[in-house]
Amino acid sequence: MRCDRSFAFADYQILFPVHSASAPREFFRRPPPPPAPIPIHPASARASRGRKSRSFRCFRRILETFRKMYSVAKNYCGGGLAASDALSVSALGRSLKPSRKASRHVVPCRARSFTQCSLGGGSADQEIVIALGSNVGDRISTFDRALRMMKNSGVNITRHACLYETSPAYVTDQPRFLNSAVRGTTKLEPHELLKKLKEIEKDIGRTDGIRYGPRPIDLDILLYGKSHISTENLTVPHERIHERPFVLAPLVDLLGSSTDDNVEKSWHSLAKCTGGFFESWDKLGGESIIGTEGIKRVLPVGNCLLDWSERTLVMGVLNLTPDSFSDGGKFQEVEAAIAQTKLLISEGADIIDIGAQSTRPLARRLSADEELERLVPVLDAITGIPEMEGKLLSVDTFYAEVAAEAVKRGVHIVNDVSGGQIDPRILEVVAELGVPYVTMHMRGDPSTMQSEQNLLYGDVCKEVASELYKRVRQAELSGIPLWRIVLDPGIGFSKNSKHNLEVIMGLESIRTEIGKMSLGASHVPILLGPSRKRFLGEICNRVNPTERDAATMVVATAGILNGANIVRVHNVKYGVDTAKNGVHSLCPAIWSKHRKWLMMSMVCLNPVACQVVFFHYLVGCFKLMGNTQEKLESASLARISKAPSSLLCFNGLISLSFGVTQALAWKRAGLMVRPSVQVSGQG
Known part of the structure; x- marks a missing residue:
């Protein structure tokens, strides 16, 4: 056991050890045995016994004083002395000089030892x-x-x-x-x-x-x-x-x-x-x-505090790129961008997310200067329109320079699809800017994210949670407080259709896994961005991304019910209707009316049957969009046969009832007729 401070009185060393996993915690250690005593005359022995008795009484007084001092120290800081008190101990040791022949008594001590920290110099954290x-x-x-x-x-x-x-x-x-x-x-x-x-x-x-x-x-x-x-x-x-x-x-x-x-x-x-x-x-x-x-x-954003538990926030997408998968080239001009911004605001968007660089697979990466060349004129124009009063702006970028310039020109949120992996400097820049930071899950970069290696998962929800948490830790250590972090599981990034569906239905599982590492990180908002993504086109047989809005709303409904706090969509009108009317207004009424039936169903049906219920509802919705029921059923049942345990019956049944509510909202908006929902029980 290594000791940093010690003083001796009588035959004992009082030690101040450093805590060690292997070393015992003790204060007193018997020194090496002294050399053999020199024979003395009997008369001298009698005199020695008198001196020994006096020395022993002196030592007992010393020991009692030290015990009292130690008791005070123990109450003072649970076993650790402040630096000033440690000096008092040393002073006491120097002032007490009993006889070397004092009796040897080992004093047991069960309290914690004085740590190196308590002695000042070279202290431990x-x-x-x-x-x-x-x-x-x-x-x-x-x-x-x-x-x-x-x-x-x-x-x-x-x-x-x-x-x-x-x-x-x-x-x-x-x-x-x-x-x-x-x-x-x-x-x-x-x-x-x-x-x-x-x-x-x-x-x-x-x-x-x-x-x-x-x-x-x-x-x-x-x-x-x-x-x-x-x-x-x-x-x-x-x-x-x-x-x-x-x-x-x-x-x-x-x-x-x-x-x-x-x-x-x-x-x-x-x-x-x-x-x-x-x-x-x-x-x-x-x-x-x-x-x-x-x-x-x-969540502190701009001059306001967002309580994301009150309702789901809707983020509208404004792409300034010529090559975006959905609306590339439509809003590059300043006038077109302003018109689209006004439309998104009028339809109820809470946040406008502006992106000047495409992150679709295999897209050419722009430099920071090229991105700013597209972004700055539009930002200057948008921040000056009266409709932006009380609304929030987000910039979709992974460059530190772009983030800094955008915030300087009025942006409130930085949305980084790379989570600081492409340009690590963005973390320190955002920390200095003092704005919220959206960190997303992605493996590699847009040019490599869909590679075979990056699509390998064991348990997709657990691995997404683990990798997202690493992004959170990097952000925190760079100075971004947890209260300014938003998580995005990265729908469509480094994931195939099966992975995307599992993530959407497993958002609560992702929160739970993150909570095992940090409860605070599991409580931050989750942003979900499924809008018009390719996996919806594969399921619905819709090649044109603009025809995937209805499917987007179905997935957004499932995501909100599983814990999403912000949804990022191209069609804000449908997104607001889904979040406000479909989930937060009508769904509680349906749940209240049919609670008894739903509870009985959860008891009677097993998880696989409940997933069949949910996917049959999706069949009804997608069929109305022109898809064949047989194709979707086969895809759904194939996925169900390999369904993870995280897809529980509660998710399936509640998503079913809430999904019907959304269909009613669409019917009211004149989008489609009410889908026929087929319920499949156990065979």
């Missing part, structure tokens, strides 16, 4: 969690500034929680709060860290005021290493964690990582509940209270 809160001024900008100042003060931030808008607690007559938390490492000892955080609060503008009252910034140490700290100025874990949803929600986001089991287990052991912080969160209502008036998970 400690895992910490810091909570953030603000309800005065520009709250998001304040958070960004606080994060930068923490990094400059010796805190290495590695993870971020989601962002929550919460009602004020204790003192209710004040503005709503934004709350979050970050996880990181630091070499600062607890009270030194507290001092740094108080300095940051003061620099940002916090002053002494009403307790629990309005404040521009509030920074609290929730957890510090594996320590339990209780002093006059600092208590860790924070004493009110268990009664505050606005603290527990972001804290739970930072837990659940499979790579930090030991640290997280120690944190849960510090909680008041036997089930750790998860049980504390569940007692307050857990996920069921998210989206209520008291606490909402939000």
